[in-house]
Amino acid sequence: MTISELMFPPAFIMIFGAMLMPVVRESFRPVLMILVPLLTLLMIWNLDDGVLLTARFLGYEVELVEASNVRRLFATIFALMAMVGGFFAFRHAKVAELSAAMAYAAGAVGVSFAGDLITLFLFWEFMALFSTVVVWCGGTEEARRAGIRYGIMHLIGGIILKIGIEGVAVQTGSIAIQPLQLDSFATWMMLIGVLINAAAPPVSAWLSDAYPEASPTGSVFLSAFTTKTAVLALWLLFPGQQVLIWVGLYMIFYGIIYALMENDMRRILAYSIVNQVGFMVVGVGIGTEMALNGVAAHAFSHIIYKALLLMSAGAVMVQTGKRKCTDLGGLYRTMPVTAVCGIIGALAISAFPYTSGFISKSMISSGAAYEQYAFVWYCLVAASAGVFLHAGIKFPWFVFFQKDSGLRPKDPSWNMQAAMIFFAAACVLIGVFPQLLYTFLPFEATYEPYTADHLVTQLQLLLFAGLAFFVTLPLMKRTLTISLDIDFFYRRLGPVIWRSFESALKAGSTLLTNLLSAPARGIPAFLMRYHGPDGPLARSWPTGSMLLWVTAMLVVILLGARFL
Known part of the structure; x- marks a missing residue:
């Protein structure tokens, strides 16, 4: 396939399929779950090696599609997994889950062919978004909570990865995906960001927390894409x-x-x-x-x-x-x-x-x-x-x-x-x-x-x-036991610490209010004492007394002008 023939990344076929999923008839969904990955596979295996599609984005020349043997192999198994997993799931999964799973697989295919760090990051976050939806499609309160924790963890991982990418771009002037050395803060941040997605301890508890709470079909999709795209990123970068x-x-x-x-x-x-x-x-x-x-x-x-x-x-x-x-x-x-x-x-x-x-x-x-x-x-x-x-x-x-x-x-x-x-x-x-x-x-x-x-x-x-x-x-x-992991600190100990912080904040706020409210209550009383109906400054003053006060004020002004 020549560059002129390639008008869009293979992942876009699956994104389009994910958009169609909610609007087609239920009887056509299994056909769509098979047809879309097959078309993606057909495009994958017609890609020549090398950079095939570029575009301008944020002042950079991004490489939307770069093909090689290892990229093609990973993209193949991702598309195949979307097809077989979708066939397994279509009679039991919600349409939202099928659509999100297709988009999730599309993100993995996009990462596979990303030729630069910006394209990789965009598809990386695309995966994080729709994999969170797949967890939520478990439909239980535990799935909702696990999905929130899952999304937060991947948000943190994405931020760390983005910091590393920006650092590498500034240091080298390049956003190309190529082997890196762990000789700078930026490359270490990139490595940490990728390892979070690979579920490397001590930040691996998100996987055992979220995957079992998805639906019986959703966990099949979740097992395939996130950690393996991280493996591919490690393969290409480190x-x-x-x-x-x-x-x-x-x-x-x-x-x-x-x-x-x-x-x-x-x-x-x-x-x-x-x-x-x-x-x-x-x-x-x-x-x-x-x-x-x-x-x-x-x-x-x-x-x-x-x-x-x-x-x-x-x-x-x-x-x-x-x-x-x-x-x-x-x-x-x-x-x-x-x-x-x-x-x-x-x-x-x-x-x-x-x-x-x-x-x-x-x-x-x-x-x-x-x-x-x-x-x-x-x-x-x-x-x-x-x-x-x-x-x-x-x-x-x-x-x-x-x-x-x-x-x-x-x-x-x-x-x-x-x-x-x-x-x-x-x-x-x-x-x-x-x-x-x-x-x-x-x-x-x-x-x-x-x-x-x-x-x-x-x-x-x-x-x-x-x-x-x-x-x-x-x-x-x-x-019937519970295994404690690092997630204990943010699932159990974290809320305890937060509630203690809230209590301390409320106590401090009450103390500060009391300290400020006492003087605030005294000011109106002071004003009423001197300016109220019975206050000395509210009474009528004799003319002689007023002249005396005016004279005293003039003397003070003259002395101030003389010595200052």
């Missing part, structure tokens, strides 16, 4: 920055620990998003071609299997109305399709051989090994066992197996089943034929995942992790 290795490792183990403590099935999966994004952040920090290929491949795979897991959880929630592991169990009997698809997603997130997670996550750990990061490699291997514990076994075991909860729901509607089967097939297909994905990676992929040592190592790891789970099963059983 490859090889070793601080990201340690940030990523912290994210990995943070997500594992909190997921193991959780009782809410969607909060388990929300924490596992943080965990999986941590693997990607580590890969960006390593910064080699193999590691960066692994980041791109793992982001692609993660969106598919995480959406599949949340689809299975959403189907359970739609059919039972329950979300706590303590209320579920034994559902495999009456929801076999949902159970099988959920198990495939659980195996993929655990990097089980011949699933998509195996052929992508292993590239990152191998990238660490090839660069002699022994400690990092050991941590990634140990983390793989932790992932199998909380998402690979805990989620399907407590939801579909364990005790018989007495619930007898059937599998969900045909469209939900079709969407789950499609993504489950994709997890297996990519795992069995990794070249289907490797062909489209940003660098030449010579990595071979199915070597004897890798297969044996991974199977041993998963076997012993599974054994540890069932040996410690009494400890794994959850109760």
Whole structure:
């Protein structure tokens, strides 16, 4: 496609689709949910590499569309996620949610092709706006409050990112998206702003706070776009920055620990998003071609299997109305399709051989090994066992197996089943034929995942992790507890501090009012005493007395003129 043929960014197709969603007939909405992403995909794969569309904005030459292999790959999975997620959701989601989700996906596609920092920021904030609407479409008071907290956190992250962008523009005179060094306040601010969207602790609680409060269909959309666009931004702006290795490792183990403590099935999966994004952040920090290929491949795979897991959880929630592991169990009997698809997603997130997670996550750990990061490699291997514990076994075991909860729901509607089967097939297909994905990676992929040592190592790891789970099963059983996180400070402690501040402010205001009101009340009394009807200044004065006062005043004036 030539520059003259490209009249608008691919994201505009999805924005137009989002605008059409509320006005078309209900029967046409599923067609629109499929047709719009397909048209977007068609445009994406007809883009040549390089800058294809520019415009003038605020005195800058902004690059609305810049295409490359990694940008095209991320935009592809975003459009695909919008299509399959929309097909999963259309019979149960509100029209406002479908429209907001389409606009949300459009923002992610816009970020993917943004060639400059200003365009990236505009689509970044576009995503924040419509993802907040998706949270609110949960329709409960908890969703409303979580959406407000979510919006505030992303507003803060956007402000920090904007400060960094302005600083970089002033320092370098360029707004181009290119690898940056962490050698200035501005670049650190940009990194912090991106990491907030990536849900890096200690500011990751917004994800586990908001995503589980969205509707059963809304959480599927939320899992795909925000954190992965942040991964793409890190890939483009900060490859090889070793601080990201340690940030990523912290994210990995943070997500594992909190997921193991959780009782809410969607909060388990929300924490596992943080965990999986941590693997990607580590890969960006390593910064080699193999590691960066692994980041791109793992982001692609993660969106598919995480959406599949949340689809299975959403189907359970739609059919039972329950979300706590303590209320579920034994559902495999009456929801076999949902159970099988959920198990495939659980195996993929655990990097089980011949699933998509195996052929992508292993590239990152191998990238660490090839660069002699022994400690990092050991941590990634140990983390793989932790992932199998909380998402690979805990989620399907407590939801579909364990005790018989007495619930007898059937599998969900045909469209939900079709969407789950499609993504489950994709997890297996990519795992069995990794070249289907490797062909489209940003660098030449010579990595071979199915070597004897890798297969044996991974199977041993998963076997012993599974054994540890069932040996410690009494400890794994959850109760109705609440996990405290950093959000405690602004959700619980914050209001206490604010109420104390309000009380102190009211007390100070009362004291100040009393101090000022006493003199204020005395002034009228003083005036009435001397100027009132009975006051000395209100009486009639004899002429002689007046002359005496006038003479005294003249003497004072003359003396003042003489000596002053």
